[in-house]
């Protein structure tokens with residue numbers, strides 16, 4: 292089932308790329324492996340997936356230390372400052388930076404291990420209440436400047452979550468907002484490459500709107516079991 296799911300997801304990505312004029316090679320598929328066992332993650336790796344995403348700091352650390360394969364870890368969840376220490380050795384990318392305090396702590400911990408930490412800034416692009424992320428353009432610009440002044444941080448892009456809805460128009464709007472913000476930032480002399488957007492229910496829209504990093508869990512591994 293896993294092998295087939297992966298094939299179906301990749302087929303869908305290829306199809307959307309074809310009809311929307313995107314290059315398949317510009318899209319990174321991140322398998323969101325939260326709650327999944329190291330056996331299942333290893334299987335997914337053997338079926339060709341390389342990028343894996345986790346949203347809990349200790350869970351990422353534990354899995355990264357146990358799995359001896361050459362995979363690339365992404366931290367995609369809300370990160371508390373006191374948990375940076377768990378992810379700093381393992382996460383190639385941290386997708387969810389939304390405050391100076393957090394950025395500063397990541398920089399400090401990265402400096403200690405002499406690492407240039409790739410990060411994305413999480414931006415709130417819809418009116419939903421419970422979402423983390425920077426709320427205004429001004430805050431995003433301010434945080435980018437702040438990160439630029441830190442020598443162990445590299446801001447590579449922006450991340451967002453679309454609203455939890457069936458309404459395609461508001462999902463699309465959320466993604467296009469993020470793309471336009473990236474373009475605006477780059478027109479001010481920055482060079483952000485990545486747009487981390489699109490999950491199981493909305494990744495096709497995300498590709499059409501310019502996503503370069505899809506974070507897909509359920510479509511690959513099936514429904515999560517939180518027990």
Ligand SMILES: *Cc1c(COP(=O)(O)O)cnc(C)c1O
Pocket residue numbers: 323325346367368490491492506507508509510
């Ligand atoms: C769980 C999670 C995903 C994946 O969600 P699916 O709907 O299972 O594809 C993507 N991004 C974040 C931040 C998540 O926490």
